[in-house]
Amino acid sequence: MATLSDVAARAGVSISAASRVLSDAPDARVSQETRTRILRVAKELDYRPNSAGRALRSARSNVVALIVPDLMNAIFIELVRGVEDAAIRHDHLVLMGRTEDLAPGGERARKLLGEGRVDALMLQPGDVPVSEDALGGFAKSKPVVFINSVEATAPGAVTMPDEAAARLAVRRLVELGHERIAFAGGVPESPTNVRREAGFRAEMADAGLTVDEDLVTAFGYTAEDGALAAAVLLDRPVRPTAIFVANVNAAIGLLAEARRRAVEVPRDISVVALHDSWTAANSWPPLTVVKMPWYELGYRAFEEVHRLINGGRPRALLVDDPAPTLVERESTAPAH
Amino acid sequence: MATLSDVAARAGVSISAASRVLSDAPDARVSQETRTRILRVAKELDYRPNSAGRALRSARSNVVALIVPDLMNAIFIELVRGVEDAAIRHDHLVLMGRTEDLAPGGERARKLLGEGRVDALMLQPGDVPVSEDALGGFAKSKPVVFINSVEATAPGAVTMPDEAAARLAVRRLVELGHERIAFAGGVPESPTNVRREAGFRAEMADAGLTVDEDLVTAFGYTAEDGALAAAVLLDRPVRPTAIFVANVNAAIGLLAEARRRAVEVPRDISVVALHDSWTAANSWPPLTVVKMPWYELGYRAFEEVHRLINGGRPRALLVDDPAPTLVERESTAPAH
DNA sequence: TTGAAAGCGCTAACAC
DNA sequence: GTGTTAGCGCTTTCAA
Numbered sequence: 001m002a003t004l005s006d007v008a009a010r011a012g013v014s015i016s017a018a019s020r021v022l023s024d025a026p027d028a029r030v031s032q033e034t035r036t037r038i039l040r041v042a043k044e045l046d047y048r049p050n051s052a053g054r055a056l057r058s059a060r061s062n063v064v065a066l067i068v069p070d071l072m073n074a075i076f077i078e079l080v081r082g083v084e085d086a087a088i089r090h091d092h093l094v095l096m097g098r099t100e101d102l103a104p105g106g107e108r109a110r111k112l113l114g115e116g117r118v119d120a121l122m123l124q125p126g127d128v129p130v131s132e133d134a135l136g137g138f139a140k141s142k143p144v145v146f147i148n149s150v151e152a153t154a155p156g157a158v159t160m161p162d163e164a165a166a167r168l169a170v171r172r173l174v175e176l177g178h179e180r181i182a183f184a185g186g187v188p189e190s191p192t193n194v195r196r197e198a199g200f201r202a203e204m205a206d207a208g209l210t211v212d213e214d215l216v217t218a219f220g221y222t223a224e225d226g227a228l229a230a231a232v233l234l235d236r237p238v239r240p241t242a243i244f245v246a247n248v249n250a251a252i253g254l255l256a257e258a259r260r261r262a263v264e265v266p267r268d269i270s271v272v273a274l275h276d277s278w279t280a281a282n283s284w285p286p287l288t289v290v291k292m293p294w295y296e297l298g299y300r301a302f303e304e305v306h307r308l309i310n311g312g313r314p315r316a317l318l319v320d321d322p323a324p325t326l327v328e329r330e331s332t333a334p335a336h
Numbered sequence: 337m338a339t340l341s342d343v344a345a346r347a348g349v350s351i352s353a354a355s356r357v358l359s360d361a362p363d364a365r366v367s368q369e370t371r372t373r374i375l376r377v378a379k380e381l382d383y384r385p386n387s388a389g390r391a392l393r394s395a396r397s398n399v400v401a402l403i404v405p406d407l408m409n410a411i412f413i414e415l416v417r418g419v420e421d422a423a424i425r426h427d428h429l430v431l432m433g434r435t436e437d438l439a440p441g442g443e444r445a446r447k448l449l450g451e452g453r454v455d456a457l458m459l460q461p462g463d464v465p466v467s468e469d470a471l472g473g474f475a476k477s478k479p480v481v482f483i484n485s486v487e488a489t490a491p492g493a494v495t496m497p498d499e500a501a502a503r504l505a506v507r508r509l510v511e512l513g514h515e516r517i518a519f520a521g522g523v524p525e526s527p528t529n530v531r532r533e534a535g536f537r538a539e540m541a542d543a544g545l546t547v548d549e550d551l552v553t554a555f556g557y558t559a560e561d562g563a564l565a566a567a568v569l570l571d572r573p574v575r576p577t578a579i580f581v582a583n584v585n586a587a588i589g590l591l592a593e594a595r596r597r598a599v600e601v602p603r604d605i606s607v608v609a610l611h612d613s614w615t616a617a618n619s620w621p622p623l624t625v626v627k628m629p630w631y632e633l634g635y636r637a638f639e640e641v642h643r644l645i646n647g648g649r650p651r652a653l654l655v656d657d658p659a660p661t662l663v664e665r666e667s668t669a670p671a672h
Numbered sequence: 673t674t675g676a677a678a679g680c681g682c683t684a685a686c687a688c
Numbered sequence: 689g690t691g692t693t694a695g696c697g698c699t700t701t702c703a704a
Contacts, residue, residue, distance in 0.1 A: 001452065001477070003681060014691045019683060029689055046473075051451040052397065053681030055388035056696050071432070072413040080407060084437075084444075093447050096407070096432045101420075108420075111429050115387040116337070116697095137382075141337070223618045256618045282559045282592045284620040339697060350675040355699060365673060389697030392680050452681095675704080680697105687692075 002045035011041040022047065055116070062092050064305055065118040068147075069099040069126030074277035075248065075294070076124075079147070082298025083122065090306050099126050104134045113138040120305045125149050127187045127220060143308035145301055151191050155314035158301040162192050162274075165290045165324035166199025166244065167206075169272040172288075172326055173242045174207045177335035178270060182215035182240035184229035184250060193218065196246045196274065215240050223253030230257035234269075241335050242270040248280050251287055255331075266333035276327055286329035293322050338381035347377040358383065391452070398428050400641055401454040404483075405435040405462025410613035411584065411630070412460075415483070418634025419458065426642050435462050440470045449474040456641045461485050463523045463556060479644035481637055487527050491650035494637040498528050498610075501626045501660035502535025502580065503542075505608040508624075508662055509578045510543045513671035514606060518551035518576035520565035520586060529554065532582045532610065551576050559589030566593035570605075577671050578606040584616050587623055591667075602669035612663055622665035629658050 008018040013034055020028040021038045028035075041047075055061045066083050068076050080096070087094045095118055101108040113121065113136055121138060123130065124147040132139060145156050152159040173181050183200045186193035197216070204211050217232050219225035226245060230253070233240055245251040251273035258265055265271050265285055273280065276291040297319045304317055344354040349370055357366055357374045366374075377383075391397045402419055404412050416432070423430045431454055437444040449457065449472055457474060459466065460483040468475060481492050488495040509517050519536045522529035533552070540547050553568050555561035562581060566589070569576055581587040587609035594601055601607055601621055609616065612627040633655045640653055 004683095005681080015681090016683080016692080017690060019681095020690095023683075025683085031689060034689080048446060048450040048452075050392070050681050051453050052388045052391035053696095054683080056386070056392050056680090056698085057682045057684090059696075061388065070413075071416060072408055072410050074408050074410075077406075077408040088443050088447075091447075093431075093453070095429075107424050110384065111424075111427075114384040116384075117387050117429070223614055252615070252618050256620065256622070259620055278559055279588070279615055282588050284592065284595055286592070340699095341697080351698085352676080352700075353674060355697095356674095359699075361699085367673060370673080386697050389680095390699080392682085392696090393698045393700085395680075673704105676702090678699105678701085680699095682696090683694105685692105685694090688690085 001050070002047045003050065004047070007038065007042050007045055007047050010045065011038045013038060018042075022049070059116075060119055061117055063095050063118045064092060064120045064122060064302070065095045065097055065112060066122045067097045067099055067102060068124045071096060071098050073249070074279055075275050077277075078294035079298040082295040082300075083302045086299045086302035086306075090302075092302075092306070099124070102130075102134055104131075104136070109134075109136050113142075118142070119309050120144065122147055122301055122305055123149070127190045129189060129191070143305055143314070145305045145308070147301055148297060149191060152195070152318065153316050155316060156308075158297065158304055158317045158319060160292050160297055161318065161320045161324060162195035163199035163202070164320070165274055165292060166196040166246070167203040168324055168326055169244045169274065169290050170200055170203035171207075172328075172332065173244065173270060173272060174203070174209070176242070176270065176332060178242035179209055179335070180212065180215070180238070180240045180242070181209070182233050182243040183211075183217070184226060184233065184243055184245040184254060185216065185218045186221045186225075186246050188218045193246055200244055219250075221247035221250050223249050223256070226250030226253030227257035230254040230261075234258065234261055234263055240269065242272070242332075245271060245273040248273040248275040248277055248287065248289055252279060252283055255283055255287070265331050270333055270335075271331040281329070285331045288329045288332040289327050290324050291327050292324050293319055296321065337386070338383045339386065340383070343374065343378050343381055343383050346381065347374045349374060354378075358385065395452075396455055397453055399431050399454045400428055400456045400458060400638070401431045401433055401448060402458045403433045403435055403438060404460045407432060407434050409585070410615055411611050413613075414630035415460075415634040418631040419638045422635045422638035422642075426638075428642070435460070438466075438470055440467075440472070445470075445472050449478075454478070455645050456480065458483055458637055458641055459485070463526045465525060465527070479641055479650070481641045481644070483637055484633060485527060488531070488654065489652050491652060494633060494640055494653045494655060496628050496633055497654065497656045497660060498531035499535035499538070500656070501610055501628060502532040502582070503539040504660055504662055505580045505610065505626050506536055506539035507543075508664075508668065509580065509606060509608060510539070510545070512578070512606065512668060514578035515545055515671070516548065516551070516574070516576045516578070517545065518569050518579040519547075519553070520562060520569065520579055520581040520590060521552065521554045522557045522561075522582050524554045529582055536580055555586075557583035557586050559585050559592070562586030562589030563593035566590040566597075570594065570597055570599055576605065578608070578668075581607060581609040584609040584611040584613055584623065584625055588615060588619055591619055591623070601667050606669055606671075607667040617665065621667045624665045624668040625663050626660050627663050628660050629655055632657065
C-alpha cells in the first residue's frame with residue numbers, strides 16, 4: 001500500500017506538495033509541471049489515501065450511517081440506492097445498520113456511533129418514535145436526519161407526502177364506486193401512520209363518505225400485522241368492499257389471510273396498498289399500489305445530511321418530486 | 337469526546353498506563369489500584385477509543401465488509417444476523433455492501449476496499465463467478481471468504497449443503513408419488529446451481545426416475561427468472577407434475593406465472609423451493625420449502641474470516657448443522 | 673509497576 | 689511555488 005511519502009519521494013517533491021495535489025485542495029498553488037508529475041507517480045504506485053490517517057487528522061471519517069428497521073425489506077431498495085448514489089457523488093461511504101442495533105446501551109450502538117466512525121446519521125426508526133438517549137448522546141454532537149418518520153415539520157425531518165399518497169389510493173377506490181372503505185394502518189404512535197390515516201379520512205370526507213370506526217385498524221406494517229387486520233375487518237357483520245392498507249408488506253399478509261377465509265380479491269373486496277415492491281407485482285392477485293419516491297428521498301436525505309455536516313442548520317424537507325403515483329394491478333375492481 | 341490523554345490526566349497516570357488498561361492488553365502489568373482508578377475515570381468521562389487513532393496505529397480497522405448481490409433480499413436476513421452476532425462477539429463492525437458496488441474500477445470498490453477501511457471481505461457474489469481483478473487486488477493483501485458461492489472445496493469457501501438440500505426436496509416429491517419432476521435452476525455458471533442440480537439428478541436416479549432434459553431450465557434466482565421457467569415448463573407437450581425450484585424468489589415468480597396461465601398449485605402441479613423466507617409463508621399457496629442454516633453460515637463465516645485476519649490459513653468449510661429441513665406448506669400434494 | 677517517546681498517514685499553518 | 693513542521697489519538701518499545 002503506497003503512502004503519501006512514497007509518492008512524494010518518487011516524484012521528488014515534499015509530502016505536503018503531494019498532499020495538496022492529491023487531495024485537490026482548492027488553494028493548491030502548485031505548478032502545472034509538478035502537479036502532473038505527482039499525479040503520474042500516484043497512478044503508477046496506485047496510491048490510495050489511507051482513511052484512518054485522513055480521519056485522524058481531519059476529525060472526519062467521510063462515512064455516514066443509514067439505519068433502517070429491517071435491512072432486508074424490499075421497500076428500502078430504492079432508498080438505499082438513492083443514498084449511495086448521492087454519497088458517492090460527495091465521496092462518502094454509507095454504513096448500513098438496523099434499528100435494533102441502536103438498542104440503548106448496546107454494544108453495537110457504541111461501536112457504530114461512539115467511536116468516531118461516522119460523521120452523521122440517517123435514521124428510519126420504524127414504528128416506534130426514537131428517544132433521544134437511545135442514540136447515546138450521538139445527536140448532541142453529530143447531525144441526525146430522520147427518514148420519513150418523525151413529524152414532517154421537525155428539524156432534520158426528510159419526509160414523503162404520505163397524506164397525499166393515501167388520498168390518491170382512496171380516491172381511486174371511490175372512483176371505482178366503493179363507499180364502505182376500510183383502513184388497515186400502522187401502529188397509532190407512528191407519525192407516518194398518522195399522516196396516512198389523515199389522508200384516508202380527508203379523502204373520505206371530500207368524497208362525502210363517512211368513516212366507519214369499526215373499519216379502522218392499527219396493527220402495524222408487517223405481513224403478520226396485515227393478517228391480523230384482515231381477520232378483524234373480514235369478521236365485521238357488514239364487510240367493507242375495499243381496504244386501503246398503509247403498507248405493502250401488511251397488504252401481502254392481508255391477502256394471505258383473506259384467502260384462508262376464502263374471500264376473493266378483487267371479486268369480494270378490493271385492496272390498495274402503499275409502497276411498491278417486487279413482491280407486490282408477484283403476489284396473487286398482483287397488488288394495486290401507490291408508488292412513493294424512495295430513490296429521491298434517499299438522494300435528497302443524503303444531500304441534506306451532507307449540508308448539516310458542513311455546518312448547515314437543520315430544517316424540514318418534503319420530497320414530493322416525483323409525486324406518488326398509482327400503479328394499478330389486479331387487486332382492485334369496481335364495486336357492485 | 338474524551339481522549340486517552342484526558343483519562344490519563346484525570347487519573348494521574350501516564351497515557352501508556354491508561355492505554356494498557358483500557359485496551360486490556362494481555363500483559364498489562366498494572367497494579368490493581370491504578371487499574372480500578374483508570375477504569376473509574378474512563379467511565380466517568382464516558383471514554384471511547386477513537387477508531388481512527390487505533391486503526392492508524394495498529395493498521396487494523398476491526399471492520400469487515402459483507403457483500404451480497406441484493407441487500408434487500410429476505411433470504412439474507414438470517415445471514416446478516418449471524419455475521420453481526422459473531423462480529424460483535426469479537427468486537428468487530430460489519431460494513432454491508434452490494435455486489436454491484438464491486439463493479440471493476442468503480443469508485444465504490446476503491447472506497448470500500450482500497451483505503452484500509454476493512455480488514456477482510458465476506459463475499460456472496462450471486463450468480464456470476466467473481467474474477468480476481470474485480471476485487472481490485474484486495475484479495476492479494478487481505479483475507480476473502482466466499483459465502484456459499486464458489487466451489488465447495490476452494491480455500492476460503494464457506495458452504496451450505498446445497499446438494500443434500502436439493503435431494504431432500506426431490507425426495508419429498510417422490511414420496512408424494514411424483515415421477516415427472518422438473519428442475520427450475522439458477523444460471524449454469526453458478527456453483528450453487530451446479531450443486532443443486534447435482535442433488536436433483538442424484539435423487540432422481542436413486543428413485544429410479546429418469547430426468548427429462550426438457551424439464552430442466554437454468555434462468556436464474558429472481559422472480560422474473562422463475563416466471564420464465566414457468567412459461568417454458570408449462571408449455572411442454574407433457575407437463576411436469578412437480579417442480580423443484582432452486583430459489584424461493586424464483587418460486588414466487590413461478591407461482592405468479594402459473595396463475596396467469598390458470599395452472600393451479602398444488603392441484604395441477606406441486607412446487608418445492610429452496611430457502612425459506614417470510615414471503616414464502618405469505619404467497620399463494622404458501623410455499624413448501626427447504627430451510628437452510630443461514631444464521632449458522634453467517635456466524636461461522638465470520639469466525640472463519642476472523643481466524644484468517646489473525647494469520648490462519650484459508651480452508652474450505654461446510655456448514656451443515658443444523659441440517660436443511662423441509663417446511664411443508666400448501667404448494668405440494670400427492671400426484672394423481 | 674510506571675512513564676517517556678516514537679511514529680502510524682495525513683493535513684494545514686507557516687516559513688521560505 | 690514549495691518545503692518544514694506540528695499534531696490528530698493511539699499502541700508499543702524501551703528505560704527507569
